[in-house]
Amino acid sequence: MNRIAFALPLACALTSAHAVARVPEDAIKAVDAYSEALMAADCPAVVRMSGVLSRHPEATESLCSTYAEWKQRGLVERLRAPTAFLSSGQDRLAVVPNSRITVTDDRPMINNGVYIVYSNDAGRSWKIVDIGCDHLADWVKGVYPAYDGRPAFGATVDRPTASR
Numbered sequence: 116m117n118r119i120a121f122a123l124p125l126a127c128a129l130t131s132a133h134a135v136a137r138v139p140e141d142a143i144k145a146v147d148a149y150s151e152a153l154m155a156a157d158c159p160a161v162v163r164m165s166g167v168l169s170r171h172p173e174a175t176e177s178l179c180s181t182y183a184e185w186k187q188r189g190l191v192e193r194l195r196a197p198t199a200f201l202s203s204g205q206d207r208l209a210v211v212p213n214s215r216i217t218v219t220d221d222r223p224m225i226n227n228g229v230y231i232v233y234s235n236d237a238g239r240s241w242k243i244v245d246i247g248c249d250h251l252a253d254w255v256k257g258v259y260p261a262y263d264g265r266p267a268f269g270a271t272v273d274r275p276t277a278s279r
Contacts, residue, residue: 138200138209145241146211146232150194153245156186166233166242166258188217194230203261207234210251233258 145164152160158179162168168175195212202208211230216223229251231244235258244254256262 138197139207139238141238142200142207142209142232142234142241143197143211146194146209146230146243149230149232149243149245150192150213153182154186154190154192156182158182164241164243166231166244169242185215185217188219191216201259201262203259205235205237206259206261207238208232208255208259208262210255231255231258 149161149164151157152164156179158175161178161182162172162175168178193214193216195214197209197211199210200208209232211232213228213230215226215228217226218224226247229246231246231251231254232241233244234241242258244258246254252262252264
């Protein structure tokens, strides 16, 4: 089930890259599948789709343990509308904010994060980077070389907060 109803058009001016009006459906499907796998603690699927874990297998065991713990705590993730889509040569990149809700000490905890879904082969395949820190621009530059710092993505990452 696609949890992002529409990819919002975004007009951005970049000098070394250009924005396109619509996030490709395959990119949205990729981030949706990644989110579903993460909620199910399906670690092999997450690793296969990850733009980080496939390159750093030494982190897989601890992250898989974390995903299992999140599943045990009832993780529910909601994807929000993409805040940007960029295209330059063979490179494509979309920024998709997410919110994760788990229960800790009988209280719901909410954590806002960001997914970067990117392709280096003109959209034939997509990888996901799960951003849980404040270094979104650094990660974007790492997978999308044409990024020059603009646009600001309108997405934030924060620490978990308790709600009543």
